[in-house]
Amino acid sequence: MKRRDFFKKGTKAVIAAGIVPMVVTSCASSKDMIYDEAKDKWYHLGTGKTGTPNRKPVVNYEVAVIGGGAAGICAAVASARNGAKTVLIQDRSVLGGNASSEIRVHLNGVNNIKGKAERETGIIEEILLHNRFENEQESFPVFDHVLYDFVVREPNLTLMLNTQAVEAVMGGNKIKSARCWQSTTEKMFTINAPVFIDCSGDGLLAATAGAEYRTGREGKAEFNEKYAPDEPDGWQMGATLLMSSKDMGKPMKYSPPSYAVKYTHEGGHKRRKFAGFQDGIWWIEVGSNDDIIADAETNRYKLMAYLHGVWDFIKNSGKFPEAENLALDWVGSLPGRRESRRFMGDYIVSEKDMTHHKNFEDAVAFGGWSLDEHNPGGIENITEPPSYFHYHFKEVYQFPFRSLYSKNISNLLFAGRNVSQTHIALSSSRIMATCALQGQAVGTAASMCVKRNVLPREIGQKYINELQEQLLRDDVFIPKRPANDSNNLAKKASLLFASSTTSGDVKNLINGISRDIYGEINHWQSDGLLAEVQLEWENAISLSAIELKCDTNLKRNIMMRKDSRNDDLYGNGIPKEMLKALSFEARVNGQWKQVGEITDNRTRLIKVKLNTLKTTAIRIKMTETYGAKNIKLFEVRCYA
Template identity: 35%
Template structure:
């Protein structure tokens, strides 16, 4: 997986064991792209126990194992051909099964999508919530571990934010410091799932991904979804659709107008943390695969935590980076500036949709390269070890769908008022770019971010953004909530934090209920029913139709 950078070594090496015996072939050593790797010949019965044996502990990956009787057969690496071949082998039907009919189909189970589904369901809407992960919460889940930001329950419509706060754990550290990259339990995935599963109007489809959007003219009619566990496909038919995917995947597939330029983007982050082996509480909470061995070692007083050299990672041996001795980053140094930090960020000039695996892997190379230098070059923290790292990147910017109004940072700064206020924004105009102090030698592959700050990026008070940013201007039955709403590049800065995105979802859910009751579309809510929407916005989040 480090081949795209021509890096030495192969950190993702692994073996395949059949009935406990490893094949001679070592996998994860041959290509910079996903491919079939020939494992050779083996004699095997109709039943066998298979196991993958990780040889390095450094992000090895395997998608499928194929047995075939013809030694000359070579499976295709073409995605379309391989998809068809795989479905045939699994005995899956050619056509999708009927997944049901719904008033509203929400795609994306982050805070925006989850709140949209709950708000709609409580107002009498029959909802399907499609999420491609096993948990809800997106960047605010235990998989990514970014602590949600943004002010809720503000004057004008003080109940907007009720649902956000209902599904989020109400915990913060002292001095306002948030829980980025800490233990999984702080993000309380079960809390979000419990609320959603308790709603009789919601059909929750976790571990499912939208693979196709079907349209008739300017209207979406149905979605094809596929299980990420068994590849079974279903067709969901709906009246209304909400794109809460972040990457605007539904709108993009439907032909919605959007903006996205692969240059000067905000990057993606893979958070990580560090644990102290002398701290028994941290050891017991460790999410490491070798937790038992670690605990036993510490119990006998051996706290040393060696770390191997990583020649395939970023070579930072003669470079400054956050956490290195003598280097201050935003006023912090040492481990305080190394772990759990948002600014380990990359992909500023990469496609955040189609190159996200490479972006994530570059974050890994930065993390491992920095820790290698700290441990083996600078000889610091001999009793500390990497504890956890996110294998799913937390994104900030990609496609933005265009609505009837495109919100810009200037609207915030000038405090422009609207007749259709919908959700409060409180985060500053926060845009990221590579941090200059750490660019040397890594031009076009930077890995540490800076952020905009100063009076010119503030707007003084809570700002109510317009409802017209929450629906597509050319796909008649498409809502959106989250970072893919109708904003300019600068307008994304204040709206993209999670609690704000969750409140967008609350509005979308309430607006969807008006669409169903009044037989109208998202634009029709603005033109004919904005007073009804505001009436709903004044009601508590727990209120039901």
């Protein structure tokens, strides 16, 4: 790949100046660099004693999740909710990965299919709804704390921040333990678990375990991919450094820092646009054709230099008079990475699996972002477009479970951009909400591994139907895979009717499809508020739980954006369609009895647990939404 030398100042001196060399002597060895606690000269003034700090704890869990981005959070929460004692290990002080306040990428998903969203449900939607309630001001630092709250409130889940899994301890082809360094406490944890999930993106734990992986771009021939290069190469999509600015109400001067690299936009491709520059420019990006992880610090130095060079161009070139009153309000120091290791599973998802909408018997997630392959040269190759939007999907595609566990490390699962797929497939599935669906799938699978004392491959071979049914119950949509849970007593009701209907059919509430899709209606909608749905059984059933899926308008995005967009495709508030208040009644010994009430519902998946009772009928009374004049439901379930 040829690159133009378009900068007036090179980066060599800038990069070199930022590198701090390691001091090495002729007598130094790796042993000399290991902290020896026995030599610790600790004198505790409070006790008057000397001692040795205990900084090597060993802890045991059933599932260990590495990486606290969208995929890792959903994996850990799913594992914990399904009964496994789980730990979530995150190497930063905040959760969220690329969506955190440190990087501030929009938590995108299937944002636009034929002009509408096809929003992800399950845990990731629960997170985004939680943010809409708790972070009305749309602050990224507050979003960090919303995510923290979402994780720490789970009773079966332990969170370890500022902790990096640096090494796998192996027993044959199985990970026995993860050695994890916690920088704030100077502790080297040994985390023991029967199942590990690597959602860290770069996958250091998986790599040290010996899991097979690849980097770079496959050539056309290997998977018959139309959009792959003719021959394989080492290029990986780069990382981006973002910023945001603030209108100060008066002219603001800007002087670039010493390390900035002059930017001119001379010869820049017409698709390198500056629209929305006040909230950052995603194509300030640097890739790598070799070891993108080893290059990370060098590329960070470059990106800081390029970012300030571009902002200098915006402020001082005279081409952007609208920037006169703008001043930098926040500048990122941690680039958001798109690609590095891709670990090999029993199946490698490729371009045609997506564009041909292959039907996978082990489908557990979906995607639909375009095949969006960024120019691997990034800003160092500005004559090319910043991204090649190869293919725009008209419907969502499936993602299989066989691509979410390692082919050669028996107790290792993964989710996110490091899963088993080609470079071209990654260009679509790398989007965070898609990664989150993968995370919920592997977290649920991991809990099943613990319950059944089996390994991930066996889940895929013997228990895939059970995994899919649990995901569907937990409000994950799997394309072309209706739910058919034999334990769902609602499907066995002899009568199902509603007080009023304006669209759909009340029987849709048990058809196993929990959204309107493919042009088909799968809902029931009331005529006004004060609506009721009733189910009856010929013989009394034992009932302990009722579950509903209400409407949150999945055709409209709700993730937080820097521009706080609010239009037909994006909403910056609580979905008005969501059900807010409802109550539940059961007919016991011929008499109706209220058994539950919710006055401030905040989720699409509504669950009410009951003291087990014998009943011949239930009645769901719905009285309030967050603004819609009718009530829409997609599913009713009942369980003993």
